[in-house]
Amino acid sequence: MDSDSEGEFQVKVELTVNGKDVTADVEDRTLLVHFLRDVADLTATNVGCDTTSCGACTVLLDGESVKSCTVLAAQADGRSVTTLEGLASDAGEMHPVQRAFHEEHGLQCGYCTPGMVMAIVSLLKENPSPTEAEVRQGLEGNICRCTGYHNIVKAALAASRTASSSEGASK
């Protein structure tokens, strides 16, 4: 265990998390998810399977979904991370995907929800008007143990409609 002793290897990590700078010296092996939860104190991002399967730890790295249990904090150094906490506006207004989860009852126990929401935000950025099949395909990396997929997919589709109609209104 000597080689595992705290502080033997240290790396400086500077991230922009939800628009704010977070800097810390951490062990080289620190995973992004633990940096977010334990250093940045942002605990919406859950650790589920811890094996790159379930997607509960999904966050956005430079705007794209990644599984933060399978990214080193050091790999993300200098880059921008968005977690669920960073989605709502400063005035507290929910992000369209969050609102859609609320309206479509897109959660049961809620454990997978932060990861699902972040995966959908990334999916809609790449494909603003997905079909139902594309949503299901796009969520292949996120597992809901309550098997509540139906309403999660409904929420994703509702969010895409909201986004496209508000875009239409502003034109």
Add this chain to the structure above:
Amino acid sequence: MIPPSFTYARATSVDEAIALAAEHGEDAKYLAGGQSLLPLMKLRFAAPTVLIDLGRVTELSYVRDEGTYVAVGALTRHHDVANSELLLADIPLLAHVAEAVGDPQIRHRGTIGGSVAHADAAADLPAALLALGATFVVRGESGTRSVPAAEFFKGFFETALEPGELLTEIQVPKPATPAAWSFQKFNKRAIDFAMVGVAVQGTGGPNTGVALINMGSTPLRATAVESALASGASIADAAQLAAEGTNAGSDIHASKAYREHLARVLVRRALEEASSR
């Protein structure tokens, strides 16, 4: 799970990466997207003492038209391979197989070179690159060399890469009939590795490339099928030879006999699809 302790080192260029590998020796490992290596480290299947992060080596992220072939930088992410207009037009098999890897999150991090160098017999991209007859460019302290895909995969997670060598580029010849491709991935759940998979490039005649996933300790070419097609065998007859020269294992997902059956069925389906597209 947290990986065992290691020292993190960061390269910003190929030269720097190779110098770091030479400095740290055989206990160092290159880290590309980390989507295979980090899970292995968490499970203690791998415990390198130094990780050389290639994430900033942006010079190796590209998809370039080189006339008769397409050059793909080793650090090009699956997401970028899957969405490359050049590949979708000229080598659609490669773009579609990249899209079949893992899930969107994994494709945002994982790289084509990482997948090739990791050399998992169950991985999708190595088989596609075998069927396409790709060549891998590797660079080490003593210079650059090219290794054909057919000579690259040596054994269980073992490649032709020498210690310290870095895979830098994947050169994929443009197929004569780009649309004549098929990729069959048989699995039980969405993000599982293929229980058995088949990549085909060609119309089912001579020069048709057929490669198998998870039918031995390395990604494999179905050479018996390829030679039968070259000498004029029908698709149905050639596909019957799909398990020849393979060495599939048995595990909780499938027995060896079932994998051999799957190989025959999937090769037939793949050849039929490729020849009718």
